[in-house]
Amino acid sequence: xxxxxxxxxxxxxxxxxxxxxxxxxxxxxxxxxxxxxxxxxxxxxxxxxxxxxxxxxxxxxxxxxxxxxxxxxxxxxxxxxxxxxxxxxxxxxxxxxxxxxxxxxxxxxxxxxxxxxxxxxxxxxxxxxxxxxxxxxxxxxxxxxxxxxxxxxxxxxxxxxxxxxxxxxxxxxxxxxxxxxxxxxxxxxxxxxxxxxxxxxxxxxxxxxxxxxxxxxxxxxxxxxxxxxxxxxxxxxxxxxxxxxxxxxxxxxxxxxxxxxxxxxxxxxxxxxxxxxxxxxxxxxxxxxxxxxxxxxxxxxxxxxxxxxxxxxxxxxxxxxxxxxxxxxxxxxxxxxxxxxxxxxxxxxxxxxxxxxxxxxxxxxxxxxxxxxxxxxxxxxxxxxx
Numbered sequence: 001x002x003x004x005x006x007x008x009x010x011x012x013x014x015x016x017x018x019x020x021x022x023x024x025x026x027x028x029x030x031x032x033x034x035x036x037x038x039x040x041x042x043x044x045x046x047x048x049x050x051x052x053x054x055x056x057x058x059x060x061x062x063x064x065x066x067x068x069x070x071x072x073x074x075x076x077x078x079x080x081x082x083x084x085x086x087x088x089x090x091x092x093x094x095x096x097x098x099x100x101x102x103x104x105x106x107x108x109x110x111x112x113x114x115x116x117x118x119x120x121x122x123x124x125x126x127x128x129x130x131x132x133x134x135x136x137x138x139x140x141x142x143x144x145x146x147x148x149x150x151x152x153x154x155x156x157x158x159x160x161x162x163x164x165x166x167x168x169x170x171x172x173x174x175x176x177x178x179x180x181x182x183x184x185x186x187x188x189x190x191x192x193x194x195x196x197x198x199x200x201x202x203x204x205x206x207x208x209x210x211x212x213x214x215x216x217x218x219x220x221x222x223x224x225x226x227x228x229x230x231x232x233x234x235x236x237x238x239x240x241x242x243x244x245x246x247x248x249x250x251x252x253x254x255x256x257x258x259x260x261x262x263x264x265x266x267x268x269x270x271x272x273x274x275x276x277x278x279x280x281x282x283x284x285x286x287x288x289x290x291x292x293x294x295x296x297x298x299x300x301x302x303x304x305x306x307x308x309x310x311x312x313x314x315x316x317x318x319x320x321x322x323x324x325x326x327x328x329x330x331x332x333x334x335x336x337x338x339x340x341x342x343x344x345x346x347x348x349x350x351x352x353x354x355x356x357x358x359x360x361x362x363x364x365x366x367x368x369x370x371x372x373x374x375x376x377x378x379x380x381x382x383x384x385x386x
Contacts, residue, residue, distance in 0.1 A: 006028075007025055007028065007029060007030045008028055008029045008030070008057075009029065009030055010029060010030075010031065010054055010056040010057060010162065011056060011160075011161060011162045011219050011222045011223075012054050012056065012162055012222055012223065012226055013030065015223060015226055015227075016031075016032040016054065016237075019032075019035055019237055020035055020036045021033075021034070021035050021237070021239060022034050022035075022239070024240070026057065026135075026240055027057050027134075027135035027136040028057075028135070028136075029057040029135070031054070031057060031239075031240055032054070032237070032239040032240065033239045033240045033241045034239040034240075034241045034242070035236075035237050035238075035239055037236070039239070039241035039242050039245065039336075040242075040336045042236065042237075042238040042239060042241070042242040043238075043242040043245050043246055043336045043337070044336055044337070045168070045236050045238070046167055046168045046208060046210065046238055046242060046246055047168065047169075047210065047246075047337060047377075048168070048169065049168050049169070049170045049234045049235070049236070050166055050167065050168040050169075050170040050171045050174050050212075050232075050234050050235045050236075051166070051167050051168050051208070051235075051236060051237075051238035051242065051246075052164065052165070052166050052226070052229050052230065052235050052236065052237050052238060053164065053165040053166075053167065053237075053238050053239075053243055054162065054163075054164060054226075054237075055163050055164070055165050055207075055214070055243075056159070056161070056162045056163045056164075057135040057159075058132055058133070058134065058135050058138070058159070058163050059131075059132060059133035059134065059135060059137075059138030059141060059142065059157070059159055060130070060131070060132045060157075060158040060159055060161075060163055060201075060216050061130075061131045061132070061133070061142060061145075061155055061156060061157050061158055061159070062128060062129070062130055062131070062155070062156045062158060063079060063082075063083070063128060063129040063131060063145070063149065063153055063154070063155050063156075064079075064127060064128045064153060064154055064156070065078055065079050065127035065128070065152065065153045066151070066152060066153055066154060067152075068126065068127050069127075071126075072096075072123050072126035072127075073126075075126040075127030076092075076094075076119060076126055076127060077092055078127060078152070079127050079128065079129055079153055080092045080094070080129075082148055082149050082150075082152055082153055083117070083129065083145065083148065083149075084278075084283075084284075085148065085283075085284070085285075086104050086105070086144060086145065086148055086285070087102045087103060087104055087105065087115075087117075087284065088102060088103055088105055088265060088273055088274040088275065088278055088284045088285075088290070089101075089102030089103070089117070089273060089274075089275050089278065090275035090276070090277045090278055091117060091119075091129075092277070093275070093277060094117070094118075094119045095119065096119055096120065096121040097118075097119070097120070097121030097189050097190065097191060098118065098119060098188060098189055098190075099116050099117065099118040099188045099189065099190055099203055099205060100116070100117050100118070100188075101114065101115075101116055101188075101273055102114070102115060102116075102117060102273050102275075103115070103259075103265055103270070103273050104133075104141060104144065105265075105284060105285040105286050106261055106285060106286065107285050107286060108261075108262075108285075108286050108289065109264045109265075109285065109286020109287070109288075109289040109290045109293075110260070110261040110262050110263060110264060110286065111255070111259045111260065111261065111263055111264065111265065111268065112137065112140075112141070112144075112261055113133055113134050113137040113141050113255055114134065114253070114255055114259060114270075114273075115131060115132060115133045115134070115141070116131070116132045116203070116205065117129055117130070117131050118130040118131075118190050118203065120192075121191060122192070127153075130190065130201060131145070131155075132163075132214075134255045134256075136255070136256055137255065137256075138159065142155060142157060158216060160219055161216060161217055161218045161219040161222060162216075162217045162218075162219065162222035162225070162226070163214060163215070163216050163217075164214070164215045164217060164222075164225070164226065164229070165206050165207065165208075165212060165213070165214045165215075166212050166213050166215070166229060166235070167206045167207075167208040167210045167211075167212030167213075167238075167246070168208075168210050168211070168212060169210065169211060169380065170234040170235075171210070171211055171212040171213060172211060172213075172382065173234070174229065174232050174234055174235055175202075175213050177232070178195065178228060178229070179193045179195050179200065179202065181193065182202055182213065185202070185203070185204040185213075186204060186382055186383055186384040187204055187205065187211075187381040187382050187383050188203075188204065188205055189203070189204055190202060190203035190204070190205075195221070195225065196221065196224070197221070198217060198218050198220070198221035198225070199218070200215055200216065200217055200225075201215070201216040202214070202215050202216075204382060207243065207246070207247045207250075207252060208243070208246035208247060208250060209246065209247070209249065209250025209251075209252065209375055209377060209378075209379045209380065209381075210246075210379075210380050210381075211380050211381060211382045244333070245333055245334070245335065245336060248331055248332075248333055248335070248342060248344065248376075249335050249337055249338070249342065249375065249376045249377040250375045250376075250377060250379060251304060251344070251374025251375035251376060252375075253268055253270065253302070253331075253344070254331055257314055257330050257331050258302060258330045258331055258344050263346075264286065264289060264290050264293055264298075265290060266290055266293035266294055266298060267293065267298055267300055267301055267302065267346070268302050269301060269302040269303075269374075271294060274290060274294075279291065279294070296349075298349060299348060299349075300327065300346040300347065300348060300349075301346065301347065301348075301349050301352045302330075302344060302345070302346055303344070303345060303346070303347055303351075303352050303371050303372075303374075304342065304343070304344055304371070304372045304373060304374035304375075304376060305318075305329070305332075305342065305343040305344070305345060305358070305360065305369040305370065305371060305372065306340065306341075306342060306369065306370045306372050307332065307340070307341035307342065307343050307360055307367055307368075307369045308340075308341070308367050308368040308369070309341065309362065309365075309367040309368075310341065310362050310363075310367070311332050311333050311334050311341040311342075311343070311362075312329045312332040312341065312343045312360040312361075312362050312367065312369070313329065313332050313333070313362075314329055314330055314331060314332060315328065315329065316328070316329040316332065316343075316345075316360050316361055316362060317329075317360065317361040318345050318346075318347055318358055318359070318360055318369065319358065319359040319360070319361065319366060320351065320358060320359075321357065321358070321359075323359070323366070326347050326348055326351060326358075327345050327346045327347035327348070327351075328345055328346060329343045329344070329345040329360060330344055330345050330346065331343065331344040331345075332344070332345075335376060335377070337376075337377050338376060338377065342376050343360065343369070344374070345360075347371075351371070352371060353371060354371050354372050354373050355370065355371065355372075356370070356371040357369075357370055357371075358370070358371065
């Protein structure tokens, strides 16, 4: 299936095959689910050292005003005003060199995608934004954003290069040795750096709960940069399998599973993504529903579960102490760090208190499941002490 004519190939496809990556279809691409060491080993290596992920299937892009006023703040306000009607985040208040996690919403307040939006620090790039959307929704996302920009700004896709993620406690030391100055970044900041003849866009962010970086690399420099990272003994390649188990331990939702067009940011436990200024103005899609849910008027919420026995996978029913179905698992698996099964799912707010004992149906059995706070494994993001 990985060689199907219908699947796209990332720039580094040959490198993955050479390293023994087991290629599988994902979001329309052939991608490595694991390398010969296996998912558990790759997972643990990332938690202890540095894992290198190829996430080039994602949707990086740049937005730029067509006409600049020469006033950096005015130009940022102009480009932010074009994108804000689609999302629930405050772009107007985004500081130079910072990223913001936010969500594209439909008119009912459901989530069409979750994404990162960044504001350049360089004055000459005023009126620009760096946007990264999810792979499975990127074509629709790009079309929606381009339509919102109209004739005032342009959207340029950048998914023809490589987007790499280096994650783990050794990531900063590895990156600093290759790209001096990158360790000055803190969590949710980004900048442009020069490496050899390439311009890299590097953010201190990721999807594992660990400290790390995401690096947009031009296609012509991708193989060289990938190889240079792997030359460091602290770095090993990691596939989609461990990426999923790492993000699950970190309690991070996956679009198309824990988030979708029927689920709101409040139901998903991601209320922080609905910025204060936007709440006060109630000027975003689905504001009536979302603001009502913030006041407690909601029927379901996302919870973490410790599961006894075999892992409960997506679609498993969640039952109460009487055996009545009250919810569903949206992500589940085995936690290599904890040595036990964990899951994310949705239940009524009456059953979301940590310690509440529920059950999950796995095949023909009902297994004990206990509601717990997330993340399951603490985050290790690098934040500067103010």
